[in-house]
Every structure is written in C-alpha cells, then in structure tokens.
Amino acid sequence: MTTPLPFTDHLPWTDAAALAELYRRGTPDNTVRAWERDLAYVTAWKQAAFGNALTWPEAEAVALRFVLDHASDLSDASGPARDAAEALIVAGLRRSLACPAPATLDRRIASWRAFHRMKNLPSPFDAPLVAQARGRARRAAARPRHRKSQNPITRKVLEAMLATCDSSHRGLRDRAALMLGWASGGRRRSEIVALNRDDIDDRDLTAKGILRIRLLTTKTTGPDAAPRLPLKGRAAHAVMDWITAARIETGPLFRPVSLADRPLPRRLSPDGLSVLLRHRLELAGYPPGFASAHGLRAGFLTQAALDGAPLQAAMQLSLHRSANQAQQYYADIEIERNPATDLLED
Structure with missing residues (x-):
C-alpha cells in the first residue's frame, strides 16, 4: 500500500505502524486499493474546495459540502463546486463534470467514514443533516441499474x-x-x-x-x-x-x-x-x-x-x-x- 493509513494523529508511531500493518493484512486487496484511491480523491477535493488539508474529525460543514458538490451535473454550472471539480479533472481524479453515480459517492463516503473509524473518531456523515442530504442526493441522482455484463454466459x-x-x-x-x-x-x-x-x-x-x-x-x-x-x-x-x-x-x-x-x-x-x-x-x-x-x-x-x-x-x-x-x-x-x-x- 503506497498511501499511509490515517492513524498517526493520536497514536505513538510504533502503535500507528502496527495498526496500519494489521489493516493491510486483514483487509482484502481490492478494499485497500479503493481506500487508496478514495483517500487521494477526498484529500484533493478538500484542498480544491477549501484550500487546506483534511482534518480529523472532519467538520460537518465540509461533509455537507462534499455531498452537495457531488449531487448534480456541473456541466452548465459555475461557482466553487465546478472549480473544485475541474481541479480534480486536471489532477486525473475525476473524469467529467457529470454527476457521479450514487454508488461512487456512497463508496467514497464509506471510505471517509472508515478513515474516521480507524482513528476512533466520530464521522461527520453520521450527523442528521448530512445523512438527510446524502439520502436526497442519492434519490435525485438515481439511475437505472446497468448490468456489469451485456449478457450472461449461460x-x-x-x-x-x-x-x-x-x-x-x-x-x-x-x-x-x-x-x-x-x-x-x-x-x-x-x-x-x-x-x-x-x-x-x-x-x-x-x-x-x-x-x-x-x-x-x-x-x-x-x-x-x-x-x-x-x-x-x-x-x-x-x-x-x-x-x-x-x-x-x-x-x-x-x-x-x-x-x-x-x-x-x-x-x-x-x-x-x-x-x-x-x-x-x-x-x-x-x-x-x-x-x-x-x-x-x-x-x-x-x-x-x-x-x-x-x-x-x-x-x-x-x-x-x-x-x-x-x-x-x-x-x-x-x-x-x-x-x-x-x-x-x-
């Protein structure tokens, strides 16, 4: 794993290293790779949207802004949300200004929440207002389910x-x-x-x-x-x-x-x-x-x-x-x- 797991704020270095190694050995490779990508994404988004690094625990206002920034198509929009999205596209972390699929947003939020659990900290995504906004965003961006394979191999x-x-x-x-x-x-x-x-x-x-x-x-x-x-x-x-x-x-x-x-x-x-x-x-x-x-x-x-x-x-x-x-x-x-x-x- 090339990206360090976010343990180090409140643990001695030796304990943080041991816990990180435990997560690496006890977590499927696909999950670790998803965590790496998602940590890179949310770190870059926070920098683009707010001009500073992630904080632990993250503020509810930041979590709410993350949900809102990923709840609509930004192709015809202007303002901070589009500016942040364009920065992510330039960095190769986002493909387009289109609204991300609900599953993609859910996965990134799940990773962000996992990082908070690793630090034994409360997640801002559990706050009632943020959770409600997330539910509404999911329904607003709902898409027909597409099969992963065009046809089954019977x-x-x-x-x-x-x-x-x-x-x-x-x-x-x-x-x-x-x-x-x-x-x-x-x-x-x-x-x-x-x-x-x-x-x-x-x-x-x-x-x-x-x-x-x-x-x-x-x-x-x-x-x-x-x-x-x-x-x-x-x-x-x-x-x-x-x-x-x-x-x-x-x-x-x-x-x-x-x-x-x-x-x-x-x-x-x-x-x-x-x-x-x-x-x-x-x-x-x-x-x-x-x-x-x-x-x-x-x-x-x-x-x-x-x-x-x-x-x-x-x-x-x-x-x-x-x-x-x-x-x-x-x-x-x-x-x-x-x-x-x-x-x-x-």
Whole structure:
C-alpha cells in the first residue's frame, strides 16, 4: 500500500505502524486499493474546495459540502463546486463534470467514514443533516441499474465457447479457466487469476471426481475464512488436464501462453482473462461486446434460476453476501414463468 493509513494523529508511531500493518493484512486487496484511491480523491477535493488539508474529525460543514458538490451535473454550472471539480479533472481524479453515480459517492463516503473509524473518531456523515442530504442526493441522482455484463454466459453460451478450445496448451488453459470460473459458482476474474497450484486440492479426484478450490481472498471473505468450493466432473478434469500438460507444480495456476504455445511462469492478469473470454466468444460466433468477464458470474446464477436450483444453494457457491443482489438474477427468469403472466391465455 503506497498511501499511509490515517492513524498517526493520536497514536505513538510504533502503535500507528502496527495498526496500519494489521489493516493491510486483514483487509482484502481490492478494499485497500479503493481506500487508496478514495483517500487521494477526498484529500484533493478538500484542498480544491477549501484550500487546506483534511482534518480529523472532519467538520460537518465540509461533509455537507462534499455531498452537495457531488449531487448534480456541473456541466452548465459555475461557482466553487465546478472549480473544485475541474481541479480534480486536471489532477486525473475525476473524469467529467457529470454527476457521479450514487454508488461512487456512497463508496467514497464509506471510505471517509472508515478513515474516521480507524482513528476512533466520530464521522461527520453520521450527523442528521448530512445523512438527510446524502439520502436526497442519492434519490435525485438515481439511475437505472446497468448490468456489469451485456449478457450472461449461460450453459449454452459456455458450451459454444468450450467447443472452440483444442488440445493445445492455450486451449487446455482456456477450457480450464472458463469451466472453473463458471462451475465453481461464477467466480470473479480477480479470484480466478489469483489461484495458485496449492489452492487446488485433488485428493478426492480419483474416488469422487471432485476438486476442492480454496479462495484465499474474495470480495466477501478473507484468508482467515477462505472457502473451499467443490468442482466436479468435467470441470475438475479440465483443470487437472491443464495442470498436467503445463507441468504446474507450484506458483500461479493460470498463466499466459506464448505464441509458440509454451506456458509462461508468470500469473495471468485480470485483463488477460478478459481477453481470453472475448477471444473465445468471438470464435464461438458471438458479436464483439456480447459479454464481459462478469458474464461468467451472471451466467452461473441465471442458469441456476433456469434449472430451478434454490437460491440459497446457488449462493453457497457464488458467495453472494446479499440475497437481494443474487435474487435479481432469479427475478429476471421467474417473472417470465409467473402464472399470472398467462391469465389471458387459453
């Protein structure tokens, strides 16, 4: 982590360093990176809007101004809010003068509140007036929910992609990555590429046809509660075929493959997995942009709904923390099967 966590105002240096290290080791990497970006953003915004640095605890007036500055489109506006936004654009911390998405504002406020908790200080965003303004800003800027993937990669789509994978190293890798990512619950691309060989437990493969996949870090769990998910049948054997062919004994599970079809020792990146997926979709005859890597996750849940799998059973694999979020995939399917939609039919 390059940006220091904001502990140092009221703790001895040694205690601050120890606490910062505890947060680093006990917090998912994605969360730490978000904290870094958000701390840089709010620091730059405070400087642009007020001409001075952050204070701890921050004043309610500053928190209220932050909410108001991010509650509307500033394209046709003038004044301090637009001036601060333009400074952030120049600094590369803001893309445009458009109103930020409510989720973006919520995340930055959540980070700012987390910084206050780290210092054991009250957050100004808990003040009634600020909380009320934040709620109204969220409703005013509400937007239709957009899917992270244009289309879900359902079983039919996945099978078409798998049919393009041959017995080359690249083909074996792509088949293994796609099948593991889909069949283990719709894994995120960061989770797939983070896997190492020792995260794959193959002790039950011969007797039961099952691998156990250890996910050291996910969006909802950490190393101390790393889930071990089953991978069965074809998907399990596809992963072992790749491991055997690439002679992977230690280190990253999924790796780049050279133009000469030689597996390389370094780890496949999340962007590399996205390229892999787009390539297989195009080979399978789907148009560019048909689905993103999140389509594996959406496709698993959509297929579970189509097959009538109970929501809780699907969530055991997908590791969704919110039933409401997972239910959205089921609702899209179930509404079409609702008997009330056939009341006018014979």
